[in-house]
Amino acid sequence: MPKPARPFRSVLYIPGSKERALEKAQGLAADAIIFDLEDAVAPEEKARARAVLAQALRADYGPRARIVRINGFDTGWGREDAAVFAGHPGVDAVLIPKVSTRADLDAVAEIVPGKPLWAMMETALGMLNAAAIAAHPALQGMVMGTNDLARELGARTRADRLPMMAGLGLCLLAAKAHDRVIVDGVYNAFKDDDGLRAECEQGRDMGFDGKTLIHPLQLEIANAAFAPSEAELDLARRQIAAFDAALAEGQAVAVVDGRIVENLHIVTAKATLARADAIAGLVV
Numbered sequence: 001m002p003k004p005a006r007p008f009r010s011v012l013y014i015p016g017s018k019e020r021a022l023e024k025a026q027g028l029a030a031d032a033i034i035f036d037l038e039d040a041v042a043p044e045e046k047a048r049a050r051a052v053l054a055q056a057l058r059a060d061y062g063p064r065a066r067i068v069r070i071n072g073f074d075t076g077w078g079r080e081d082a083a084v085f086a087g088h089p090g091v092d093a094v095l096i097p098k099v100s101t102r103a104d105l106d107a108v109a110e111i112v113p114g115k116p117l118w119a120m121m122e123t124a125l126g127m128l129n130a131a132a133i134a135a136h137p138a139l140q141g142m143v144m145g146t147n148d149l150a151r152e153l154g155a156r157t158r159a160d161r162l163p164m165m166a167g168l169g170l171c172l173l174a175a176k177a178h179d180r181v182i183v184d185g186v187y188n189a190f191k192d193d194d195g196l197r198a199e200c201e202q203g204r205d206m207g208f209d210g211k212t213l214i215h216p217l218q219l220e221i222a223n224a225a226f227a228p229s230e231a232e233l234d235l236a237r238r239q240i241a242a243f244d245a246a247l248a249e250g251q252a253v254a255v256v257d258g259r260i261v262e263n264l265h266i267v268t269a270k271a272t273l274a275r276a277d278a279i280a281g282l283v284v
């Protein structure tokens with residue numbers, strides 16, 4: 001499934017059972033919303049949340065991408081979740097939790113034919129199978145589930161996320177190799193702005209498209225971190241101008257700010273400008 005050109009800087013989870021939050025999200029500056037039926041919904045609330053969400057998704061969420069996280073097929077709810085949202089016009093994609101193998105995607109694709117699939121990458125086996133998962137023809141995006149991954153690894157929370165690096169790296173490589181969207185895991189301390197900012201910057205440096213979030217307070221920081229900065233845009237424009245001038249003189253290399261600029265840097269520069277245009281095109 002080709003990667004959409006739209007931005008995914010901020011991807012906000014909303015429990016499918018919380019009517020007030022579902023309504024509030026129609027006015028929030030999130031690039032995408034994950035409507036959650038899995039971990040954020042208590043077992044006794046699962047059936048009600050499914051019905052509430054099916055109704056809520058008839059509302060206008062504007063340009064925000066609408067992704068429904070269903071329960072796993074190893075639970076009593078997953079298949080019914082998939083069936084209810086398969087043909088729902090308010091659903092852009094279905095997110096499958098704890099994807100470990102390509103067969104996990106096949107099972108859901110059978111019930112939601114034609115709907116783009118997203119995969120929660122949060123099991124040790126999923127990390128090892130990331131390339132095969134990313135190659136699935138129905139897959140559009142990957143979401144890091146760093147809480148579940150930490151649990152499986154028995155890892156401790158560290159500000160530098162060292163225990164996560166192998167998994168994050170494997171999934172990034174897989175997503176990039178197959179041109180899929182990939183968004184980073186959540187930052188649990190939702191009132192800690194400095195911690196969130198640092199983790200967003202780290203994710204941006206690594207190449208993630210954006211970050212999953214759990215609270216509206218986190219939107220502004222993620223939107224800023226995953227958008228090109230003014231300095232990046234200025235550099236991109238100057239690189240393109242300098243390279244065009246070099247080409248006009250029969251040269252394949254220009255120099256900007258003491259660094260060489262070749263065709264491959266122009267690809268990045270143009271992608272930076274395109275990302276800014278896509279963000280500007282969002283009216284939220």
Ligand SMILES: CC(C)(COP(=O)(O)OP(=O)(O)OC[C@H]1O[C@@H](n2cnc3c(N)ncnc32)[C@H](O)[C@@H]1OP(=O)(O)O)[C@@H](O)C(=O)NCCC(=O)NCCSC(=O)C[C@H](O)C(=O)O
Pocket residue numbers: 012013014015020021022024025036039040120122144145146147148149185186190214215216
């Ligand atoms: C974390 C929360 C439980 C906090 O809830 P609450 O105490 O109600 O927050 P506030 O009072 O500060 O809320 C202020 C207003 O904002 C709205 N709100 C809160 N959260 C959201 C949200 N996520 N989306 C939209 N709107 C939201 C409230 O309704 C208030 O509105 P108003 O009444 O107008 O003032 C809560 O934020 C929450 O439930 N967050 C989501 C938790 C969640 O989805 N968890 C599951 C995903 S994380 C995960 O599973 C990752 C992965 O799988 C892994 O393994 O890592």
Ligand SMILES: [Mg+2]
Pocket residue numbers: 039120122145147148
């Ligand atoms: Mg999880």
